[in-house]
Every structure is written in C-alpha cells, then in structure tokens.
Amino acid sequence: MLRRVEHVMGFPVSLRIDDEGAWDAVADEAFAWLRAVDRRFSPFRADSEVCRLDRGEPAAGAVSADLAQVLGLCEEYRTATGGAFDARLPGRGLDPCAVVKGWSVQRAAELLTAAGARRFCLNAGGDVVVSGGPWRVGIRHPEDAGRVCAVLEVTDGAVATSGRYERGDHILDGRTGRPATGLLSLTVLAPTLTEADATATAAFALGEEGVAWAAARAGCEVFAVDAGRRVVRTAGVPMAGVS
C-alpha cells in the first residue's frame, strides 16, 4: 500500500497503490522518470532535448528514440486535426507539452505494472491512469471546483480532461492562432493516457466539432461541456450511479 503526492513539471502527481507490500522504491522510480522527462522535454529549459532540437543543434544521431516518438505523435495529431493541434505554432518555439504529459505519465503507469502493481491510481494534474478497478473517476465541474459533473466507473484505462477554467485560454486553434473557446471542457476515456490526453487537447483545439472528431477515434469515449453548458457525450461512457 502506498500513497504519495509529488510536484513534477509544475503540477501535482498523486499516486495510490492498493496492493499489499512496500512500494516506495517503485514509486521513486516512477517519479524519477517523470523528472527526467521534464529535464529532457521541457520547452522552458534551454538545455532540454526539445530546445536543442528547436535551435537546430542536433548533431548526427542526436534525436533520441523517445523524442522521435513524441514528434511522431505531434505530427499524427496535427494531421488528424487539419492543423488545429500544432506543437509548432508560428512565432513560438517547439512545444510538445500536450503530447509529452500523457505519454510520460502512461509510461510511468506501465513501469508500475511491470513492477507488479495491480490496483493503482495515478493522477497527474487531472490526467488519470487507473488499473485493477473498479475506480470511480469524477469529472471536475467546469464552473465549480468543489464538485463533479459526472462520475465514470473505470476498471483499467485513462481519463484526460482539457478546459479553460484552470489556466485560461491556453489552448490555441492552430488553424487560426486564436484561443479555442467553443467548449468549456472535454474529457476523453481511452485505453492509454497517451491517447486520452492528446485526443482531449486536440479535440478542445478543434472546438465544437472536436466532440465528434474525438468520438470517432478508436477506443475513445467522450464527455464534453459546450459553451452553452450542454453536455454532449458518447453512448459508451461508463457513467456510474451517484452514491
């Protein structure tokens, strides 16, 4: 059993492991991985791999397998959204944060599974990976921080939410360069957080049409609140009863 909260990349990461035994060393390893990712991929650290690539510094062979995978994901979502999701906006440096977060937290969860953890919940600043449920995952109400607007019952999977209520209009529609304002929040349930987080961010950038776009992606269930405070969701969202 273990419960721990640490702050990495500027947000809180809560880990709960319900399996019997000592999990401190495994948790140390998972948090060390997330710190390493922050050092390697932060667009705010001049010596990160991302900043060095953006400055055109990579010498022969300097694009690591991890960075290549992240860039590949960025490109996949840029193409799939017709440019609404773009890690390389004009006048800005390379910023793959939207992909790096989900990808790295998913890898941390896989590290826990590989170490033998069966029932755990990893929440990185509102993006969640659960294993060995059922787990009751609340979706934060977009206008009331103290309440939820839905509860999902998830056994194994990932839930990510994009919205404007915590950090303002920080998600831009790459097609216009302007903030995406069509939705209050959009949540994606997917088999992995890599898919859930990038799909939620990309769909949010698309605005209202992002709901159907995300719903069409294989393995994704969607719960969105539009600017008119209406909920639009896929039929497959595992809505839990209120208790």
Added chain:
Amino acid sequence: MKRALPVLVLTVAGLVPLWRYEPSHGTTATEAPTTATTPSASASGRVVAGPTVTTEKGDVQVEVTLDGDRISSVRMLKQPDSPQTKGAVPTLIQETLKAQSADVDTVSGATVTSEGYKKSLQAALDEA
C-alpha cells in the same frame, strides 16, 4: 439534438481514411539514438531522420527538416497503415449539465497547477 446529428455525421465521415497507432504500448527498438542518420544538407535546410520506433501497430520513423535554426517540417518516413478511426458513426447523447458531490476515488480535470491543487477536490481525496 435531431438538428445537430446530420452535421456530426458529415464531420465524422471525413475522418474515416485516417490512420492511427498507439505507440505508448510499443517497445522502443533502440533507446540509444544510434540509428539516427547523419544530417544531410538540402536546398530547404538540414534533414535529420529519427530512429525507427517499433510500436504495437507497426514501425514509426520521423524526419525533421531544419531551416536555419528552426524546424520547418516533420515528415513521417514510416507509419503503420492500420485504420485510425472506428469506421462507424458514434452515437452522441445530449444532456443537461449537473453538479454533484458524489463519492469518487479521483478527479479528472484541466491541468491544475501546484498552486491551485491546494484547494482542489483531488487534494482533499489525497488527504483522506
């Protein structure tokens, strides 16, 4: 809801041919960047190819073109050809927005900063 559906159907239908993969399930073929190619100069700038990454759905490789000191393009050299979408129109349901104080294990929301976390629902759950 009835008026919204035809529009949604058209949006979804346009996406069907796109492909998809799940690299997070993949094992990277090489951790060391030894397979990346030497940058080659071209009229449009330097081109750096990344290593091939093996994923569950197939091999993925990207190529980055640097124009001076900026990335001018990223191209997929290898990509899986599995379908990206479900190929069926998902059913969307409209509901009214509810506010609940339900019993939950964890909360998903837009990224909270470490500052905002202190008064968040998740912080209260972590304390419990």
